[in-house]
Amino acid sequence: GAVVSQHPSRVICKSGTSVKIECRSLDFQATTMFWYRQFPKQSLMLMATSNEGSKATYEQGVEKDKFLINHASLTLSTLTVTSAHPEDSSFYICSALGDRRTDTQYFGPGTRLTVL
């Protein structure tokens, strides 16, 4: 089946630093990838839709200058949390749209970000 990886799986950083998270589709090409964040015991909230070769589309309330998304190739999207603060601590999950006929999204394993 289609596999999506994320790197790193876990990161701890100091407040004020920037953190980059990578999302890769390993065995298929994905023109569209999605970035979600998940707080403890809560559901996934869509942050933005990342389209290869174009600007990301952000959901209402998500700061695009805070969460920089780059989808430079058909297999890689990156999320950079700029000037991270403790309230940015969360579980970030990406997904890749693998099959437009069935609208199937394949999810990555997630990245746990802790900002001290």
Place this chain on the structure above:
Amino acid sequence: KQEVTQIPAALSVPEGENLVLNCSFTDSAIYNLQWFRQDPGKGLTSLLLIQSSQREQTSGRLNASLDKSSGRSTLYIAASQPGDSATYLCAVLPVGEYGNKLVFGAGTILRVKS
């Protein structure tokens, strides 16, 4: 705006029991509904996807039904095992949503006791 609700929020059952997880959505205009499993600190694993034209899907001990008109879906797990312990998430893909944006419920935390 589409909203997805899952009941119960948490469930603890002894091994071997059959159980039902419920999912409801406010707008019946959906392309499909999907059930996912999430283990603690991990990503999502797709279990079953039901297209809007379908009534149910089965995979092994899992059976998911969809009643689009009433905005409900159930996930039935037969002969539960401790390895089934996880959070189960329901998500719908609304019609008219540009870009395949899924709307998730908050999940049901399942614990199967041995």
